Amino acid sequence: MALRLVQVNFKARDDEALGRFWAEALGWGVSSEGPGVTNVEPVGFDWPDPTAVCVDVVATPDPEKVRYRAHLDLATTSAAHQAELVARLKELGAKPADVGQGDVPWAVMADPEGNVFCVLEPREVYRDTGPIAAVVVHCADPRAMARFWGEAVDWTVHEVGDDYARLRSAKGVGPYLEFLRETPGAKTVWTRVHLDVLPCPGDDQAAEVARLRALGATPADVGQGDVPWIVLADPEGNEFCVLAPR
Template identity: 80%
Template sequence: MTNLEPVGFAYPDPAAICIDVLAVPEPKTVKNRVHLDLATTSAAHQAEVVARLKELGATPADVGQGEVPWTVLADPEGNEFCVLEPREIYRDTGPIAAVVVDCADPRAMARFWGEAMDWTLHEVTDDHAVLRSAKGVGPYLEFLRTPDVKTVKNRIHLDLRPYPGDDQAAEVARVRALGATDVDLGQGDVSWTVLADPEGNEFCVLAPR
């Protein structure tokens, strides 16, 4: 496993997002239902970021986006992500603008994740929902309505960590009461609990840190 954290990160920090990269035996077979959007500050910055990422091994990806102002790329293992054109809403998010989740019902997903994470709902329609930390900092969590159904385990998922001093078992019970269900991915005896949201997206509740 490789852990990526912002320089000087100290948990909990709502402005930051940490990424763990884990080796798994399953190959990627379908478009990811969860992906990252990267923020840029100008057209020149967007072009610079795209060029730098291509040098690092990213490749153009066609997910049926057509003519759009953002650039869709894939990392060296085919995981799709977007480099967005400058948008005012993402001016203060840091390099990651949003974690984006495909879903069937953005309203229901916003209700579940808003309560699970205690994040603020910024916008919701039948087609998309937007959440952000109640502190008003860091990336957004966005749900986009798509016709595709979930068929395999998500290659990208969220981890929830209780605040220091909180009880992990109580947190697991709380999100189960919101509609989460238990999932067995063959994880065995581990310190975290694997659950799925109402649309089957896997996530983990970690031990407090």
């Protein structure tokens, strides 16, 4: 049994507007599965596919109350590409953001609803990830998070240390899932982005939830009510959703 990381979920005041921003930012298309939900994924994409972790933007009455520790890192292929992408994102409504990063080669930005993300300088490790280089989760213990998520999803641990851990789909495609240790006393950057996972074909949602709980996940109540997905929190309290098989 295993789960697939299939999308990141953004809570938003205006799902359509934020969905359009991220579609333009990533060069992807938009669709909708119903009112208040905007799906952002590559054009012609047959969801789910490990070549991409998609973006779901969901309208929420009070998104300011949502506090997560995940963000996106965007990939670039050259210094010129990085500069062009930053300029284009500003035209789309993004703004530079200061999270105490100092003098670094990547650009820290905030989307039109204030979610912080990074536009990375060219890095060889991300040359084949697609527009999203990595989904990054800030945490206290990257080693422990790598153990949990390495067991939770069908991804391979590529690198693990006291300050940093990196996983990627076992198929060797798509973006990375990275865990970055928070520096004590540093400014905590909250976003409205969390992870959604999906059981593999033939696997049972309830059995997967039981397996996750045995690994250290706990039930979480974010006001979801009666919905077909199940909300859990990982061992550091980061909430995520186990979607129902389709």
